Amino acid sequence: MNAGHIILVEDDKDLAIAIQQGLQLAGYSVAVFSDAGAALAAADAEFPGVVVSDLRMPGMDGWQFFSALLARDADIPVILITGHGNISDAVAAMHQGAYDFVAKPFAMDRLLGSLARAMEKRRLVLDNRQLRAAALEATPQPSTLLPLVGESPAMAQLRSTLAHIGDAEIDVLIEGESGTGRDRIARLLHDSSRRRSRAFASVNCAAAPQGPLEDELFGTEDGPASRRRIGRIEFANRGTLFLDGVESMPIATQIRLGAALEIGEFVTNGSNSPRSIDVRVIATTSNDPGLDVAAGRLRAELMFRLGAIRIRIPPLRERRDDVPLLYGRLAAEAARRFNVQPPMVDATTRAHLLGHDWPGNLRELAHFAERNALGLNREVAVGGSPTSLAERMAVIEAGMIREALTTAGGRIADVQRLLGIPRKTLYDKLNRHGLNPADFRR
Numbered sequence: 001m002n003a004g005h006i007i008l009v010e011d012d013k014d015l016a017i018a019i020q021q022g023l024q025l026a027g028y029s030v031a032v033f034s035d036a037g038a039a040l041a042a043a044d045a046e047f048p049g050v051v052v053s054d055l056r057m058p059g060m061d062g063w064q065f066f067s068a069l070l071a072r073d074a075d076i077p078v079i080l081i082t083g084h085g086n087i088s089d090a091v092a093a094m095h096q097g098a099y100d101f102v103a104k105p106f107a108m109d110r111l112l113g114s115l116a117r118a119m120e121k122r123r124l125v126l127d128n129r130q131l132r133a134a135a136l137e138a139t140p141q142p143s144t145l146l147p148l149v150g151e152s153p154a155m156a157q158l159r160s161t162l163a164h165i166g167d168a169e170i171d172v173l174i175e176g177e178s179g180t181g182r183d184r185i186a187r188l189l190h191d192s193s194r195r196r197s198r199a200f201a202s203v204n205c206a207a208a209p210q211g212p213l214e215d216e217l218f219g220t221e222d223g224p225a226s227r228r229r230i231g232r233i234e235f236a237n238r239g240t241l242f243l244d245g246v247e248s249m250p251i252a253t254q255i256r257l258g259a260a261l262e263i264g265e266f267v268t269n270g271s272n273s274p275r276s277i278d279v280r281v282i283a284t285t286s287n288d289p290g291l292d293v294a295a296g297r298l299r300a301e302l303m304f305r306l307g308a309i310r311i312r313i314p315p316l317r318e319r320r321d322d323v324p325l326l327y328g329r330l331a332a333e334a335a336r337r338f339n340v341q342p343p344m345v346d347a348t349t350r351a352h353l354l355g356h357d358w359p360g361n362l363r364e365l366a367h368f369a370e371r372n373a374l375g376l377n378r379e380v381a382v383g384g385s386p387t388s389l390a391e392r393m394a395v396i397e398a399g400m401i402r403e404a405l406t407t408a409g410g411r412i413a414d415v416q417r418l419l420g421i422p423r424k425t426l427y428d429k430l431n432r433h434g435l436n437p438a439d440f441r442r
Contacts, residue, residue, distance in 0.1 A: 008052045
């Protein structure tokens with residue numbers, strides 16, 4: 001669990017150890033420095049956390065350290081620790097940009113509450129910087145790359161798998177919900193293969209009943225050669241055949257297709273002459289293929305034939321930490337297309353990005369980014385209508401609780417420390433927002 005990164009600057013060794021232990025128990029990663037000069041080297045403009053510093057120290061004191069930090073990055077939140085006699089100095093520092101101060105002696109909960117708010121501010125600052133950087137670099141990029149954007153372990157594993165199998169002469173079965181980018185992944189696999197110069201023939205298996213679908217797949221031959229229609233299988237010869245939603249294909253067509261792929265030959269509708277084929281098949285399903293087989297939607301023989309390699313694209317709700325990054329790319333691209341400034345990420349938007357389940361996945365997120373770029377998402381809607389202040393606050397609260405549950409892996413004691421609220425209050429809020437800690441345990 002990592003609630004965020006903290007740089008702690010404190011020359012009192014015993015106090016530094018006590019603060020470090022308290023912060024680590026709350027899930028923070030803490031780097032402790034007794035010398036402000038050494039701490040300054042660790043706090044660059046990309047530092048993703050908060051600085052906590054004593055105000056009175058030998059050598060470079062808290063004032064000099066604070067001024068140097070502001071010169072390096074005016075947006076780094078700095079919380080100053082001060083004695084009762086130095087409170088006026090701390091207040092003056094806040095007027096100059098310090099985030100907060102705590103007076104010795106202080107309760108750890110007082111510092112943790114301030115840190116939680118400061119960390120949220122830092123995340124918003126870095127999110128907006130990332131958005132502006134993406135806008136400056138916003139040149140049209142291959143849409144096939146978007147489903148691979150993300151820093152979560154699942155996406156790192158997916159990128160590694162694709163790199164290994166792109167040029168392999170083997171069929172692939174892709175599992176992913178609608179909107180996760182299954183077709184883009186399929187296209188990327190084709191473009192990475194030795195078949196890239198050949199056809200990529202796409203078939204929507206749910207778009208037609210058995211007869212028309214078989215005509216599209218196998219082609220038709222009725223009368224003179226001029227009336228012969230080449231099917232998608234023949235068109236994909238020496239290239240890639242992409243079967244989107246293969247579980248929607250009629251069972252009889254699955255049997256015929258499986259036999260053709262097994263022997264490397266097919267017969268055009270209306271003909272008696274077999275034709276040889278050499279195709280790599282990339283197929284997709286919306287569900288676990290095993291469940292489709294159990295439900296009778298997918299033939300086991302075809303699943304095994306196509307599923308030599310199986311890939312699963314996780315939905316956005318399973319990789320929430322990637323959503324702000326994806327949103328940044330999409331919002332920057334939308335701003336470039338509409339010739340407008342990229343929209344800023346405020347607390348409400350960030351809470352919605354992290355708290356919403358995104359059932360439409362990338363497609364829904366792209367539409368949200370486009371509306372924001374055009375200024376049409378002035379208020380995050382609940383139930384499709386503009387929200388009141390209370391409803392907007394509920395969205396923000398649910399998003400913060402979801403983020404804490406994700407960070408803490410569903411451990412209630414850790415969530416309680418991250419949010420700084422009593423256990424009973426936390427359980428009341430979990431019930432109100434329909435959140436189950438067990439769903440976040442790993």
